[in-house]
Amino acid sequence: MNQFFIAKTSDIKDGELKKFKYKGRDAILVNTKGNFHAFIDYCTHAGGSLTMENCKLKCVTHYALFNPETGNAETLPAPEGSSLMEIKLKIEKNKIYHLNVIIFKSKGK
Numbered sequence: 001m002n003q004f005f006i007a008k009t010s011d012i013k014d015g016e017l018k019k020f021k022y023k024g025r026d027a028i029l030v031n032t033k034g035n036f037h038a039f040i041d042y043c044t045h046a047g048g049s050l051t052m053e054n055c056k057l058k059c060v061t062h063y064a065l066f067n068p069e070t071g072n073a074e075t076l077p078a079p080e081g082s083s084l085m086e087i088k089l090k091i092e093k094n095k096i097y098h099l100n101v102i103i104f105k106s107k108g109k
């Protein structure tokens with residue numbers, strides 16, 4: 001499986017995010033307590049960009065909050081039960097790669 005380097009684990013501190021491109025789309029890599037997750041940078045409400053604030057992903061357009069580990073929406077106006085599109089990662093020798101794969105979730109997970 002192809003893998004694409006994004007960053008070293010030391011490049012992103014706990015509670016921070018790094019923007020990168022995934023197949024030409026804006027994407028974010030987040031660190032929450034040493035756990036790394038990546039999502040398409042596209043809010044489930046109306047496509048706003050996301051930032052990290054107080055350990056939550058926050059849409060900069062209408063301020064919906066998302067869980068940075070699951071991508072699940074936690075506040076309106078993001079639709080209840082919606083999730084950010086998660087990008088599959090691989091971490092090897094302190095380097096973070098994406099695998100060109102979106103993780104699809106069934107509703108409610």
Ligand code: FES
Pocket residue numbers: 043044045046047048059060061062063064076077078
């Ligand atoms: S576009 Fe994100 S809350 Fe509206």
